[in-house]
Amino acid sequence: GPGTIQGVACKTELSDTTRKQRELNKITGKGLTGAMVATNSGDQHQDDNYQCRLFPATNANGLGATGNGGQAFTWAAGYYQVQATSDAVLTIADLRPEATAPRAKALAWDKLFAAEGSKPTKTDSAFTNDTATLETSAEFADLLGRIKHQKSNQDAKATETVRTELFSSSTGKTATDLLGIIHNFALESDTADTKAGTKLGQITDFKQLTALQAHFTLAIITKRAELQEQLKDLKKLQRNTNKQDSKTAEDKQKQCGQHHVSQTNCDAKDFCTYNAAETEENKKCKFNATKEKENGAPVTQSQTA
Known part of the structure; x- marks a missing residue:
């Protein structure tokens, strides 16, 4: 859309992407293709009647409507050269690429052409x-x-x-x-005002591509924050579990110790295993962390009668 630079309306947004490099139609490194021939016998660049001229400097018409200009001046970055006398022929700069005469009063145009001629191209190493x-x-x-x-x-x-x-x-x-x-890559769902199924390679609208990039960048940032929070919670849970395990192991051994005589009652507990090889003093029914983690699956141990 249109924007402004120092009050001048102009397009400030990037154009759609294309597979082919864009080329200027008129401006070249040597001049302006199709520019008018600079020669003028009197009426080529403005009317020969001073009352109809835009660029008379001394008569009460055109630019000099309220008084004489008094001296020569240039217009349109030196393209027009208005003389100080009413009957002088309007002079224009020769902007044609084939022009050989120097454009002494149109240096801005020369700078434009020079910039176009020296700009990088797709064959330059940097591009x-x-x-x-x-x-x-x-x-x-x-x-x-x-x-x-x-x-x-x-x-x-x-x-x-x-x-x-x-x-x-x-x-x-x-x-x-x-x-x-x-x-x-095809979008799996409607995203950033782009329909599901649209392939990224089909999109040429720069604003559409920018919106998609912003959408997925935000999604990555959000997902990363969620995963970091989940990891933080898991680490906290693990620390608490480790503390709880170390604290309750002794308590659970006490519960197992209550069944040190009966193998049936001992093995029935989800976290106890009966070991007949132990003495009565050391308690035959022992706390078994492995059995506990296996959620009641019996842990095989060699036992003696």
Whole structure:
């Protein structure tokens, strides 16, 4: 949608994603394709009648409606050059790519063309897709070094081990396969105003992709917090269980000791085991933690008559 930069209305949002690189239709590195020829015999760029002109500097018409301009000036970043006399021919800068004359008063246009001519292209190393050559990619090695080793500017040799751990020895193929999985991933349910069954590779609306990324990022953060809380509760429960086990073992042994004469009564308890080899003084009926954990399953022990 439209936005503003210093009060000027303009599009500030990213366009839809496409499979093909966008190219400007008119602006090139040398000039403006289709720009008007700069030559002017009197009426090519404005009316030859000064009463109908927008750019007379001295008459009570156009820009000079309330008084004479008094001196020459430029308009539209130097594209128009308005002379100080009423009968002067309007001059325009030659913005055509094939123009050879310097644009002395239209430097802003020259800067625009120069910027377009020097911008990076898909063939430049910084913009080349090097997924297939990740094993030797300096940028990928630097990224892995920062993430896994807390070091920047590491080379492919220094990050070889971690690269192989993450992507196997066929790093490029693994990464390409992963990108294919992402491209073909279909939403299991309606998500962020995107219908179930929609494949990620089908989505071109940048705002839609941003909303999905935010949704899943938030879901990961929320799930991680839930798992951390569950782990915290489990650790707390484990500590309490250990304390309870150590505290109750002695009490349970006392209960087992009450049945040290009768093997039937002893083995009937979920946490007691009768050992006939023990003396009467040491109690034949013993607390058995293993039997207790097995929830009443009898623990086999050698017994003597």
